[in-house]
Amino acid sequence: MTWSVVQDIAANTIVAVAFFCFIVVFLRNMIGLAQLLIAAWVFATRIEPSEGARELWQRYADLALPITMIAPAYNEELSIVESVKALLALEYPEHEVIVVNDGSKDDTMGRLIAAFDMYPCERTQVAQLQQTQIRQTYASRRFPNLLVVDKENGRKADAANAGLGFARTPLVCVIDADSIIEPDGLLRAAEPFMHDNGRLVAVGGAIRVANGCTVKGGSLQKIDVAKALVPRFQVVEYLRAFLTARVANAQTGTLMLISGAFGLFRRSTLVEIGGYRHDTVGEDLELVVHLHRHLREQKRDYRFAFIPDIVCWTEAPAALKGLDNQRARWQQGSLETLVRHRRMMFNPRYGRIGLLAMPHILLEDVLGPPAELLGYLVLPAAALLGLLDPMMAVAFFFVSIVFGTGLSVGTLALEEQQLRRTPSARSLIRIGWAALLENFGYRQINLWYRIQGVRRFLKKDGTWAAVPRLGFGAD
Template sequence: MILRDVVYAIDYFVFGYFVAINLVYVTLYLISFLEIADHARREAFRGLTDLYSSGYAPPVSLIVPGYNEEATIASSVRSFLALRYPVHEVVVVNDGSRDGTLDVLRREFDLRPSGQPVWLRLETAPIRGVYVSRTERLIVVDKENGGKADALNAGICAASYPLVCCIDADIILEEDALLRVARPMIESSEVAAVGGIVRVANGCRVERGRVVHISTPPDPLPNFQIVEYLRAFLAGRVGWSRLNALLIISGAFGMFRKEDLIASSGYARDTVGEDMEVVTRIHRTLREKGQRYRIVFVPDPVAWTEVPSTLRVLWRQRDRWHRGLLDTLVRHRKMLFNPRYGVVGLLAMPYFLLFEALGAVVEWVGYVAFVIGLALGVLDLQFAVAFFLAAVGLGALLSVSVVFLEELRLRKYPSWRDLARLTAYGVLENFGYRQLTTFWRVWAIWSFLRRNADWGAMERRGFGS
């Protein structure tokens, strides 16, 4: 009898949780639809060319941490140097690579040792040398291995300019991405950080460090991720940005004010979720200082990245992401439900704890309770099946609506085939893929509790393949 009551209670809890989380999602979607519509209309009058030619855009340092990147670093740096921006420099941080990354840079960019000392205002592993190019606006910091966050901190210290754009070495930036991501900061000194959209490059044709033809790949796994990325960026981040409660700017592509980063002690070196942690810490620091600020997401500056194409690598990546989320929530637990941190403490942090961090557990508890309930005969099968179908229908609706939003405002995918594929995968992801990623998140919680701080190697096929 007690077990029966427990199963009943779990079922009703899961149902209530399902309603609550979807209400939040629908609200975020509505905000995002309105915000992106406004952004698209405003874009027609913004005058990006005027901004480029006016000379009023402050110079930007592009920070590129690299570890064992000898195969691709030269073409990546060339494409970063060729970005359309009035004045920018590229700061490559060779994070103790064991391959010939530094030699390639020396050879390709005519580097010479720099006498310019680096003012180490953030903690980093020892710096072995600093080089500058004789021909390009390129600084190379050669340091001992300390991880991505450590390398980013070294790059921030070596940066010459007031705005720093932190990116992954293996992403492809669209030609005007830097100008677009910097624009909110140029137009308002209140903006402390800006995130741009990261899109999936699998299936696209890449030539000379630029995406020249956008297409979806034939494999299912990257297609599921395309829909996931669209949902996360276009619905989630746009919505949170509108509320000034954006807690994550992708580590692959984000811009910050150097002084804010330094005031917030830079990137944490002992976390696997350094991108979320640093944004949360900037919120915390600026709110504690009582400073007026905004952290925004803009949907049009695009960075292209290659996503995992095997389940094994994808598992590692998701495991790391979820541990990073949990770590950030634990570190900044003081902000949770704390009115001192405004909408971040009262809305964003609780959302990330209750729905993003623990959502996977609730979902799996629901699945288990469903099976036990059926076995004990305490569950109304008709109700359970209808509930499952409703959940799948709503999941599909959220995915299909983000494909609609993409088509309505951004229109990156030119062919009907891509549109059909994305719509189909938006529906199909609810049958298996979603349950799998949810399981990985539960696994990550277990892994986090066991204090696993492993980064997890990321294998990429490369844009040429």
């Protein structure tokens, strides 16, 4: 093989890679645009103005199904008391709170016992779904609807399963222990179940970033935006994910993810599939995909719902250190789920889930990150070497950066028009600047973190990389 032939092969390979990267990024952004348009249409035509909390209570107080709140907690001493207070204060006729201490190494258990006057009690599990040992259950002398389960460490899925085993209500709500639901959020989530004929399996809500907000006594006193850039960038990301992607996916029947930070489920269906899987770091995605697969294979009529009016506030990583672990874990969990349920991919047996939703996860979580990151390097290099028209590199920049910025700004406009959770014009401007700046550095760093998730998946690294917490109110 001559040197010229080698050069031709190398050149053709570079051109092929460049075109592949461009096509993948173009498709991802076109899907993002379609989701934004569908979400705008849904908000304009399908979602009616929200009733106030008082009207909801008067209408549904006698119809509301009992709910068990399950809050897995691991090393949450900074925010656990505030979070539990918020759960107990939710405006709902009948709900129990089960906090599962998953073998915390800090003083999570001690703070719970002191704050809520807990004492050891006996409580039998209805279903044993966890794999680790239950040490002790505790009841509260002050709050009869509070139960704390102290168990050996088994990670979040195992903790959620332990709580699910103690639940006795028709509905269960799994929520992160470092999250706060707005007071009427539980009633809004339960409302669709009151009108349901048995088809509804789960309801998801919007997750918002609590960094910069004022939290006192377990309730959100003031909504604000963090001064630091990293939490502000995440505000934009969460808006895109929940106000466009989830709304559009729910409308098209392709909702594949109900956030682990907040989700309301029919308990019997979760027990049917054995609860959460223990052998994945992406238990929330895996659960919903598993539910789709189980119900499709049984040929049952079902649906998932998403209600953007339900807002759950969560503490996001305050710095890049911590964000790296979170994003790598999300990426690894997506890959684990895709491999485990690969038979669903492009399989007409699973309807739009197999033909549309699963391929979208493949595009977004498998092909997307490496293609975009590689494209930033390959397309300019190919243009400089004369292998591609320079306008191709310019077009890639436009599609990945300028177009991506437009989608973020469009989502922000949708939020301001429909939900208006941004407290002031000043805060809106700060988020707007974050929507512009995130594409210059932050987005590329996140792509690198996701590549690290691919590496962890290939190494079969099952360790849980924790995210440092500062506690509510810290900035």
